[in-house]
Amino acid sequence: MSATASPAVAATPTEASALPAKSSSFYTAMRLLPPERRTAMYAVYAFCRAVDDVADDGGPAPVRAAELDRWRVDIDELYAGRPAARVQDLVVPIQRYGLLRADFQAVIDGMAMDAFEDIIAPDEATLDLYCDRVASAVGRLSVRIFGVSEVEGVALAHHEGRALQLTNILRDIDEDAARNRLYLPREKLADIGLHAPTPQQAVDHPRIGEVCAKVAAEAEAHYRETWAIIARCPRKVTKAPRLMAAAYRLYLDAVLARGWDKPRARVKPSKLALLGVALRHGIL
Template sequence: MTALDAGYQRAAELTKLHGTTYYWGARLLPESQRRDVFAVYALCRLADDIVDEPETVAPADTAVPPNGTPEERLAAFRATFFDALANPTGDHPPVMAAIVDSISRRGTDPECFDRFFDAMAADLTKTSWATWEELRDGYMEGSAAVIGEMMLPVLEPFTDKAMGPARALGNAFQLTNFLRDVEEDLDRGRVYLPQEDLARHGADPSLRRVTPEWRSMMAEQVARNRELYAEGERGLAMLPRRSRLCVGTALVLYSRILDRIEAADYDVFSGRIRVPDREKVALTARALTLGVPKLSFT
């Protein structure tokens, strides 16, 4: 096995360990595309973990020393990434070599990664967002919408019009995470729900319990989230069959988290709401034979 192959294998391991929905969706792609999905996910995951769980990040994956503050480590990782992108044949950790190999082959716009790292850095200093527009345009632009942009060269769409739906789907996935992970984010001192929306409903996440105010606020967020999924779903027809199956499967699985949040009466405090792995495997198998179920979010 070459060092580059080892890097792609490590990227697949990181995706399977931390992003099972992306992993099983990507299994529907040809290997040449699948490993590029894993490479994009690995970059994003490593940066996110440096911010939120630096103790879990292996120096062998990032070439960043384990000491130092999260700010210093993120800045070092950012520099390492851009150095590798400028000099892809240099001496880099295997997973980084795979990441820059993928990005270079796919012709991904390097500007995407500036926006991404800027958003990761914002997590180290900003703990709340005043309005939905501020959250969407000031944070999710670089942490979610841009992920859709990064994935497009891998998915090989038929038309440039796929950009809008791809960005919307990136936002949809992340908003679902925000709604599911309220408890976890509170533990990190962050609230990703817009303060304006919380105040309008009189909802207080710091209570960590379901109240009528919390229910009405969450119902509004879920409705907003489904609008983003509807916009993202419109892009499926713009993708080749295998890419359509991959993205459609991830879309269905992630949107089912919203169903489970509703079924739990919006209780996101008593335990992390998940779609079981068996359901992910079953839908992936079904997609290969019958296609992705048609959905309606409107």
């Protein structure tokens, strides 16, 4: 799937080696948290990675479906006070930070959207639901751990999750097409005369840049809302989301600067730019 975007994704509960690289934006953002909150974030991260691994690499479809159903049962049992071993690390974070069962279930549902058939040109509503489940739901878990107030936290997760996920989609259009996936919305594709295209037909179309520009404008609007919410919140609870928003915005800027004409080189912000983001938002 197009890489899940949010302040937290990936790593199995028992494999320390599966934690993100020390150079990653996620790792840097989590280092800004007090130890108990960082531990909670890694527990959420581990859950997300485990479920994502099932969706991406869990074997034949019936096997993946059964395993995702087991994860749903494990979450329900966890909230009923009967945690299985693989979700034991979530017990304290749920109790301490009021994490919601519905958000964990939404993450599973988001992974399931990608697990059993390739997403190809979803309608706008389906794309938004996908972004909510694979990104904003993880954000809702995260902001409670960060300590953001409920109302502002839910709004922040909504906008930042979508900003990051749309950035990933734009960055990865060629890689996704090679895997027979296309996350650009069908309504915008129809605007340039593309109806039910294959992913490769879409990304090869000479006017695909018009579609990507519209998606980028939506991402930019979500970034603006993200920063407006962050500005209203105490700085001590927004260091991690600030760093993530600033780092991912570098990727969006790089994609926009590169443009959409083929051949499209894979973009990556410079280490100096990423270091500047880390220093600014990790210290201030």
